Structures are given as C-alpha cells and as structure tokens.
Amino acid sequence: MLTFKKTTLALALAGATLATAAHANEVEVLHWWTSGGEARAANVLKELMEAEGYGWQDFAVAGGGGETAMTVLKSRAMSGNPPSAAQIKGPEIQEWGELGLLGDLNEVADAESWDELLPEVVADIMRYDDQYVAVPVNVHRVNWLWANPAVLEAAGVEMPTTLDEFFAAGEAIREAGYVPLAHGGQAWQDATVFESVVLGGQGSEFYQQALVELDPEALGGEQMVAALEDFKRTRELMDEGMSGRDWNIATAMVIEGTAGMQLMGDWAKGEFTAAGLTAGEDYLCAAAPGTEDAFTFNIDSLAMFRVASDNEREAQQVLARLVLEPTFQEAFNLAKGSIPARPDLDMSEFDSCAQQSLADFQRTAEEGGLVPSMAHGMAVRADVQGAIFDVVTNYFNDANMPAEEAAQRMVRAAQAAAF
Numbered sequence: 028m029l030t031f032k033k034t035t036l037a038l039a040l041a042g043a044t045l046a047t048a049a050h051a052n053e054v055e056v057l058h059w060w061t062s063g064g065e066a067r068a069a070n071v072l073k074e075l076m077e078a079e080g081y082g083w084q085d086f087a088v089a090g091g092g093g094e095t096a097m098t099v100l101k102s103r104a105m106s107g108n109p110p111s112a113a114q115i116k117g118p119e120i121q122e123w124g125e126l127g128l129l130g131d132l133n134e135v136a137d138a139e140s141w142d143e144l145l146p147e148v149v150a151d152i153m154r155y156d157d158q159y160v161a162v163p164v165n166v167h168r169v170n171w172l173w174a175n176p177a178v179l180e181a182a183g184v185e186m187p188t189t190l191d192e193f194f195a196a197g198e199a200i201r202e203a204g205y206v207p208l209a210h211g212g213q214a215w216q217d218a219t220v221f222e223s224v225v226l227g228g229q230g231s232e233f234y235q236q237a238l239v240e241l242d243p244e245a246l247g248g249e250q251m252v253a254a255l256e257d258f259k260r261t262r263e264l265m266d267e268g269m270s271g272r273d274w275n276i277a278t279a280m281v282i283e284g285t286a287g288m289q290l291m292g293d294w295a296k297g298e299f300t301a302a303g304l305t306a307g308e309d310y311l312c313a314a315a316p317g318t319e320d321a322f323t324f325n326i327d328s329l330a331m332f333r334v335a336s337d338n339e340r341e342a343q344q345v346l347a348r349l350v351l352e353p354t355f356q357e358a359f360n361l362a363k364g365s366i367p368a369r370p371d372l373d374m375s376e377f378d379s380c381a382q383q384s385l386a387d388f389q390r391t392a393e394e395g396g397l398v399p400s401m402a403h404g405m406a407v408r409a410d411v412q413g414a415i416f417d418v419v420t421n422y423f424n425d426a427n428m429p430a431e432e433a434a435q436r437m438v439r440a441a442q443a444a445a446f
C-alpha cells in the first residue's frame with residue numbers, strides 16, 4: 028500500500044536521476060506472484076520476453092495481496108531506483124502517476140489499438156492523465172466460493188448459494204469432522220471474506236455505497252451492522268491454526284480435503300490447476316453465497332516507471348505489447364485462474380469456472396452488479412483501504428467489540444483517511 032506522504036516522496040525524488048537497476052535490453056519486474064500457481068503464470072511472461080531477446084530480472088516479493096511488495100517498491104522508488112515495471116493496481120496507479128514517476132505506453136497502445144481492444148472499465152484504470160501508463164494482464168473475480176466435493180458429500184450438503192445455506196453447510200461439515208472454512212488470518216484475507224459477505228447479505232448497491240463511495244450513512248448504518256455480524260459468524264467456521272496462514276496454504280487444505288470450503292479470489296484456482304485438479308470434478312467453484320448477480324473485479328496490471336535509457340524504454344514497450352497478445356493472455360490466465368483482460372479471445376481451452384467468470388463479468392457489466400474489489404485495491408485509495416483493513420481485522424479478532432462500534436469506526440476510518 029502506498030502509505031507514504033506524497034510530498035515526502037516528491038522531495039526525495041527531486042533531482043534524482045531516473046536510473047533503474049535493469050540493464051540495456053532487460054526489464055526488472057516487481058510482482059508478488061510467488062505461490063505455485065502464481066509462479067507458473069509469471070514464468071509465461073519471463074519466457075516470452077526471453078524469446079524476443081530481452082532479459083528478465085525477476086523482482087518477486089512474497090506476500091499475498093501485495094502489501095509487502097508495495098512497501099519494497101516504495102523504498103526502491105525513494106532511492107531513485109524503481110524497477111522497469113511493477114504490479115500496481117487500481118487507484119494506486121493514479122497515486123504513482125501524480126508523483127510523476129510513470130512512463131507512458133501510448134506508442135504501443137496506439138499501434139495495438141488498445142482503445143478498441145479493452146473494455147472501458149479496464150482501459151480507464153490503465154490511464155493516468157489520459158495516457159496509458161499500465162497494461163492489464165487479467166481480470167480476477169474475488170467473490171468466489173471454492174469447495175472440495177468429497178467433503179461436501181461426506182457432510183451431506185450441496186454447494187451453498189445463500190449465506191443461510193452457507194452457515195448451515197458449515198455446521199454440517201464441522202459435524203462430519205472437517206474444518207468448514209479454510210482461512211488465513213491476515214488483514215487482506217479477512218477483508219476478502221468481509222467484502223464477499225457484505226455483497227452476499229446486502230447486495231451490490233449497498234456494497235457500492237459503503238465500500239466504493241464511502242457514504243457515511245451506509246458505512247455506519249444498520250446494513251453495515253448486519254454485514255459485520257455475518258462476517259463475525261464466518262469466524263466460527265474457521266480453525267484455530269488460521270493465524271498468519273498464507274492463502275495458498277488455506278487452499279491446500281481444501282485440495283487435501285482437510286477443509287471443506289474457502290472464500291477467495293480465483294487466484295485460488297491457480298493452485299487447484301497446479302495440483303492437476305479439474306474444475307467441476309475434483310473441486311467446485313460458485314459465486315460466493317448470495318452474490319450470484321454480482322462480480323467484484325480485481326484487475327492485475329503492470330505499470331511502467333519512467334526510465335532514462337532508450338533501450339530500457341523499448342524493452343518496456345515490448346513487455347506491454349506481449350502482455351496483451353493472445354499467446355500470453357491465454358497461457359498466463361490458464362495458469363493464474365483469472366480470465367483474459369481482452370474479451371475477444373477464444374475461451375475454449377478455459378475451464379467451467381473461467382467460462383462462468385467471463386459470462387458473469389459481461390452480464391453484470393450490462394445489468395449492474397459489477398463492482399471493484401475493496402480488499403484488492405480496486406475501489407479506494409491505499410490510505411482508505413489500509414484504514415478499513417485495520418477496522419475489519421480488529422473487529423474480527425476482538426470477541427468483545429460490538430458490530431455497532433466497528434461500523435462507527437469504519438465511518439471514522441473513511442473520513443480520517445480522506446484528510
């Protein structure tokens with residue numbers, strides 16, 4: 028998260044030369060794709076760059092959700108030495124743009140007709156001041172429920188479609204001797220579950236008012252209190268060992284059949300795929316309970332830093348071009364669990380979850396229900412997101428904090444962060 032004051036960084040950068048650690052004909056790329064499925068996906072880009080004769084300097088910073096990666100990026104930028112490209116998403120792209128640190132991709136965007144190629148909702152996020160400064164790699168959906176069918180069967184339950192069914196299924200799974208809901212107690216994972224529960228119980232209009240527009244009446248009102256109470260109930264379905272657990276370890280519990288379900292974005296599918304499992308047979312996916320008519324989108328993108336050398340700039344343009352080419356879009360997204368950022372591709376190689384994701388993306392874009400993920404940096408700026416994460420996690424872990432108090436804290440978090 029970009030938690031430093033803009034002025035501090037601007038001062039540190041004044042007069043700094045725009046040198047990056049990458050050498051000629053090489054790109055240094057910062058990302059946090061380090062789990063089994065993620066690393067397979069990242070490797071696709073490395074290999075494509077190398078096949079074009081460019082070097083790939085891997086700058087992987089472990090940590091789901093990318094908080095650690097953003098801290099490391101901030102310190103590299105502070106020392107006037109940013110990487111050529113970094114996984115930066117959503118409104119945070121605007122924050123880096125405002126600092127004057129991003130280079131433009133207009134040349135390649137014009138040559139490859141990005142304006143026509145990309146859905147407006149995607150293209151918009153990639154531009155700063157009307158210039159393309161980032162390239163989208165995919166569209167992840169966050170509001171998913173994953174399940175192990177053998178565990179559901181042993182518990183005698185079906186894939187739940189409402190929150191009531193979800194809690195009932197959870198109880199049955201526990202009685203059958205399994206962990207109902209695999210989870211890792213990290214702020215971003217708590218927020219991932221929280222936003223799906225807000226959406227599932229209160230609907231996408233409320234979600235939009237509260238977690239995107241930060242309307243104080245929505246944030247502090249009765250619906251938020253109800254959502255917070257539902258969220259706290261999910262804790263009863265988690266196991267004792269959840270504290271600090273990484274998300275992919277939680278996914279592994281579903282894969283191995285020690286846990287029944289997980290609420291997580293479709294990067295979890297990358298883990299099922301890497302384990303050689305087949306969607307609809309070895310594991311199940313469905314919209315998170317109650318969210319069938321909604322889609323929380325999370326678009327990964329690579330933003331380019333302004334660089335001094337022509338060679339490195341050329342390598343950046345090549346990287347951006349490759350990212351939107353069909354070869355990369357297909358191979359990367361098959362491994363990553365997401366769907367392509369461009370909607371014109373043949374999807375026949377993709378599994379049933381990806382097909383559903385694409386259909387739901389298009390349907391919710393037309394009919395309403397397509398909302399940006401707060402937990403994954405698509406909805407609000409980094410300082411607001413950080414303040415909301417604190418409230419969500421503190422409330423989740425505090426047995427004595429009433430939901431009403433958490434809702435009031437949520438209002439203050441959104442206000443405090445705005446100044």
Ligand code: BGC
Binds near residue numbers: 059092294327403
């Ligand atoms: C990113 C995904 C990543 C996930 C887990 C999300 O915020 O968008 O690409 O797989 O975090 O690290």
